[in-house]
Amino acid sequence: MTTAHPAPRGTRPGGRTARTREAVLAAVFEELGDGGYPALSMEKIAQRSGVHLATLYRRWRCMEGLVCEALIDRSAAVPLPDTGTLPGDLRALAHAIGAFYGEPRMRGLIEAVVAAAARDPESATVLRSFFEDRLRTTGQMVDRAVARGELPADTDAAEVLAALGAPFYYRILIARRPVDRALAESAATAVWAAARAGAYTRARPADD
Amino acid sequence: MTTAHPAPRGTRPGGRTARTREAVLAAVFEELGDGGYPALSMEKIAQRSGVHLATLYRRWRCMEGLVCEALIDRSAAVPLPDTGTLPGDLRALAHAIGAFYGEPRMRGLIEAVVAAAARDPESATVLRSFFEDRLRTTGQMVDRAVARGELPADTDAAEVLAALGAPFYYRILIARRPVDRALAESAATAVWAAARAGAYTRARPADD
Numbered sequence: 001m002t003t004a005h006p007a008p009r010g011t012r013p014g015g016r017t018a019r020t021r022e023a024v025l026a027a028v029f030e031e032l033g034d035g036g037y038p039a040l041s042m043e044k045i046a047q048r049s050g051v052h053l054a055t056l057y058r059r060w061r062c063m064e065g066l067v068c069e070a071l072i073d074r075s076a077a078v079p080l081p082d083t084g085t086l087p088g089d090l091r092a093l094a095h096a097i098g099a100f101y102g103e104p105r106m107r108g109l110i111e112a113v114v115a116a117a118a119r120d121p122e123s124a125t126v127l128r129s130f131f132e133d134r135l136r137t138t139g140q141m142v143d144r145a146v147a148r149g150e151l152p153a154d155t156d157a158a159e160v161l162a163a164l165g166a167p168f169y170y171r172i173l174i175a176r177r178p179v180d181r182a183l184a185e186s187a188a189t190a191v192w193a194a195a196r197a198g199a200y201t202r203a204r205p206a207d208d
Numbered sequence: 209m210t211t212a213h214p215a216p217r218g219t220r221p222g223g224r225t226a227r228t229r230e231a232v233l234a235a236v237f238e239e240l241g242d243g244g245y246p247a248l249s250m251e252k253i254a255q256r257s258g259v260h261l262a263t264l265y266r267r268w269r270c271m272e273g274l275v276c277e278a279l280i281d282r283s284a285a286v287p288l289p290d291t292g293t294l295p296g297d298l299r300a301l302a303h304a305i306g307a308f309y310g311e312p313r314m315r316g317l318i319e320a321v322v323a324a325a326a327r328d329p330e331s332a333t334v335l336r337s338f339f340e341d342r343l344r345t346t347g348q349m350v351d352r353a354v355a356r357g358e359l360p361a362d363t364d365a366a367e368v369l370a371a372l373g374a375p376f377y378y379r380i381l382i383a384r385r386p387v388d389r390a391l392a393e394s395a396a397t398a399v400w401a402a403a404r405a406g407a408y409t410r411a412r413p414a415d416d
Binding site: 037038111112114115117118119120121124127128131132159162163165166167169170171173174175176177186189190191192193194196197198199200 | 245246319320322323325326327328329332335336339340367370371373374375377378379381382383384385394397398399400401402404405406407408
């Protein structure tokens with residue numbers, strides 16, 4: 001797991017620093033639930049978490065660092081399926097992503113993170129590494145599918161998983177409409193058909 | 209075409225107001241080319257365009273309104289293909305979108321627009337209407353394909369076009385890696401295979 005801002009030296013996991021972190025991340029989610037991203041501020045997070053504003057700035061540097069860490073923290077809770085078939089795994093993961101972003105404060109969080117990355121190069125780097133890690137981890141389901149003979153051997157696992165996630169980010173950030181179960185079904189069906197058609201093989205044919 | 213901020217009453221198209229608008233939008237692109245979104249400001253746009261800061265604020269209210277109008281203005285230049293087949297049309301449009309977002313200042317612009325929509329509800333509404341309009345217009349290629357018998361009659365044209373665009377926005381905003389020709393090929397191949405598999409029909413089956 002990529003960590004945006006490693007804990008200062010000399011602190012123990014589960015100690016005061018860990019409790020502070022939990023209180024702060026919880027406050028970020030509560031604030032996002034109340035007023036969404038436009039209303040989010042370091043001051044409000046300090047007030048709600050009971051953590052001094054100076055501590056927030058010392059540890060997370062800026063709001064951008066804080067929202068990136070919040071996304072990374074919560075994404076770890078999305079389970080990785082292993083149903084025995086790739087269409088089954090894709091469908092299970094699509095519904096898990098759909099449930100994750102079906103929550104308004106998770107929508108607020110991804111908006112906040114993308115806005116943070118646009119403004120702050122350090123946050124952009126953290127975000128890129130985090131999604132690369134996620135694609136590598138979830139890509140294991142594609143490697144298993146290749147081993148079972150479900151997909152061509154030269155399938156790019158990260159591209160398959162990027163394609164599964166893409167419709168959710170489009171729906172939230174661009175179309176700005178609700179994430180629903182139909183979107184998860186459509187994404188899973190689409191990626192399975194496209195992967196079988198060779199859309200994500202490393203050496204793609206130049207023509208249709 | 210959706211317009212973010214209609215021209216004030218009493219102004220003529222092609223007149224001074226139109227010239228001001230062109231100078232301002234050109235300055236937005238030049239600034240995005242120079243320093244990207246993090247460096248963009250109303251002050252710099254005023255300086256580069258030679259338009260008074262007060263005029264900028266009166267006409268566009270805020271930076272958010274300005275970047276939305278800039279995206280809408282430039283997107284109108286992406287041509288709508290009519291090659292005679294849906295795979296041909298999808299491929300041509302995917303490469304046009306790829307060329308559009310292959311330019312660093314266009315990446316900067318879409319980042320700016322998404323950040324604007326996250327902060328400002330009025331910009332979010334403008335962005336949503338704009339993309340709905342685009343999907344309706346580009347969706348004509350799917351309606352033609354259905355008429356030719358290439359796709360099921362209950363195919364949702366807007367969903368097909370959303371799926372074609374989604375990988376580009378994922379690449380720019382989430383993966384934060386370059387948009388290249390391979391992405392356009394992959395997107396076109398994927399959407400064609402998925403559409404034939406029924407991933408975008410209005411009444412999707414509940415199971416694979």
